[in-house]
Amino acid sequence: MSSNKVISIDAMGGDNSPNVIIEGLSIALNNFDNFSVILYGDKDKINNEIKKNSINTNKVEIIHCDKVVPMDAKPIDAIRKIGKESSMWGCIKSVSDSNADVALSAGNTGALMGLSAIILKKLEGIERPAIASYWPNINGRSVVLDLGANVEVSSDQLVQFGILGYAYALTVLEKENPSIGLLNIGHEEMKGTENIQDASKKMMNLFNENYVGYVEGDDISLGKSDIVVTDGFTGNIALKTAEGTAKLIAHFMSDAFKKSFLGKLSYLVGIKSFQALKDKMDPRELNGGVFLGLNGLVVKSHGGTDAIGFSKAIEFSLKLSHSKMSKTIKGLVNKNI
Numbered sequence: 001m002s003s004n005k006v007i008s009i010d011a012m013g014g015d016n017s018p019n020v021i022i023e024g025l026s027i028a029l030n031n032f033d034n035f036s037v038i039l040y041g042d043k044d045k046i047n048n049e050i051k052k053n054s055i056n057t058n059k060v061e062i063i064h065c066d067k068v069v070p071m072d073a074k075p076i077d078a079i080r081k082i083g084k085e086s087s088m089w090g091c092i093k094s095v096s097d098s099n100a101d102v103a104l105s106a107g108n109t110g111a112l113m114g115l116s117a118i119i120l121k122k123l124e125g126i127e128r129p130a131i132a133s134y135w136p137n138i139n140g141r142s143v144v145l146d147l148g149a150n151v152e153v154s155s156d157q158l159v160q161f162g163i164l165g166y167a168y169a170l171t172v173l174e175k176e177n178p179s180i181g182l183l184n185i186g187h188e189e190m191k192g193t194e195n196i197q198d199a200s201k202k203m204m205n206l207f208n209e210n211y212v213g214y215v216e217g218d219d220i221s222l223g224k225s226d227i228v229v230t231d232g233f234t235g236n237i238a239l240k241t242a243e244g245t246a247k248l249i250a251h252f253m254s255d256a257f258k259k260s261f262l263g264k265l266s267y268l269v270g271i272k273s274f275q276a277l278k279d280k281m282d283p284r285e286l287n288g289g290v291f292l293g294l295n296g297l298v299v300k301s302h303g304g305t306d307a308i309g310f311s312k313a314i315e316f317s318l319k320l321s322h323s324k325m326s327k328t329i330k331g332l333v334n335k336n337i
Contacts, residue, residue, distance in 0.1 A: 004034045005321040007314060008100035010091040011041035012068040013107025015304045018042070021106065022049035024310025028318075029059055031311070035318050038100055040065050040090040065090050069111045071303060078111035079118060088112060092119045095296040101321035104288075104313060106301035113149050113291060120296040123326070125333035128153065129293035130161045131232070131300060132168050133239075134286045134316075137223035143168045144220060144228045147289050148236035155199035158182070158229055162203055163332050164292040165227035166210075171323040173226065180207050181215035181225035183234060188214075203229075284309035288316035290325075297325060 009025070011018040018041055025037060036059045039046050043064040050060065065087040069078045083089060088107050094100040096119050105112050109131075117129060132145035145165050150157070162180055169178035182200050184192040189200075191214065203211050212225045217238060220228050230238070287309040291298040297320050301313035 005102075005318060006036055006038060006100045007317050007321065008038045008040065008091045008094035008103045009314075010087045010103075010105035010107055011039040011046050012065070012087040013091075013105040013112075013303070014301065014310075015071065015106075016306075017106065018045050018049050019052075020305070020307050020310055022046065022053055022055070023307035024305075024314060025060075026053035026055050027307060027311035028314035029055060032315070032318060035321070036060065038063060038091075038094055040087040040094075041068070042087075063090055069108050071108050073108055073111055075108075075110040075114035078108065079114055089115055089119070092116050092296075092298060095298070096120055102297040102299060102317040104299045104301060104317045106303050106305060106310065106313070108303075109148060109300055112298065112300055116291055116294055116296075116298045120294040120298070123293050123295060123329055123333065126160050126164070126293035126329075127157050128160070129291050130164055131235075131289040132165060132292050133289035135220055135228070135242075136286065137221050139223035141173060142220065142223060142226050142228060143173060144230070144235060144238070145292065146230065146232040146235050147239050148232045149291070150232040152233070153195075153231045155195050155202060158195075158199040158231070159202045159206060160293070161229045162207065162227065164329060165229060166207075167325060167328040167332055168290075168292065169226045171325050171328050172319065175226050177210065178226035179210055179212050179224075180227040180229065181212045181219065183220075183228055183230035183238070184214035184216065186214065186216065199229075284312055286312070288313035290316075290320060292325070292329065295326065297321070 011021045038061045040063050043062050046062050065085060067082050067086040069082055069086050069088045088105055091103045091105055092115055095103045128150050130146035131149045132143050133147055135142045135144045143165050145161050166178060169175045182203060184196055215224050215228055287302055287305055289300045299313060299317045301310055
């Protein structure tokens, strides 16, 4: 393959694979020409979808895999019972073998994290990998982590998430001096659990003036900090709540414009502005969370996304492939910021 970057894709992961995966790939290949892909999965099914979407096969390599990790499979079963013959395993292994720059899957999150940790191994100094992703705010974008990988974490692990987020802000958000906050139920020092309070003290000592203290849920969208650190349980709920709210507002707007002639006229007058607003509120635009803290890059797409959403995950993977994420994390861990 002659393209600049290579993305390995689990073509069988997600609720609507491989059709959505291949259709999303077609969109991405039409938008960008500086990458190629390795597709892992059922070769016959993949080829059928490639023909339907008229994809240039010079950009595609297919590696057949007999097994698929079900969306409801337990991580331990994905490791022990399904193992190396699955499309998910092959996708991740290609990064470990330096055949691809980034691995991308819309499959089972727990299984993807478990297999990634086994195949790629954790970076030295990082106890648990975390899922990080863009979050839109009034100033642009921030990064929030963890978004679901770790339900319970220690104060030290929250500090490590801060380091991972700091590297993300430097390399992906391209922030020169990123600010960092810790998600809590209030701004006061006595608020939150003992674990949160302990993590706050440690982050204050480590990040110094870059640490802005506690941030509340509404502060994320207000852009109080470039990095927001939390545990995976809270982070995942916050993410799904924000996505649901965006869909609700879009529904209300659409309903309001359809109800009257004046509403329809207003929409026609400001159609470009309304479309721009709709795009900003579309969760698909920010599809793709990266597993940070591993010796390699793995991106998780929403399992139920459509072709547009998956194309955005490919676009995000491509952006990551040009970053120096792992090198930056190693440098920050070694010198403690």
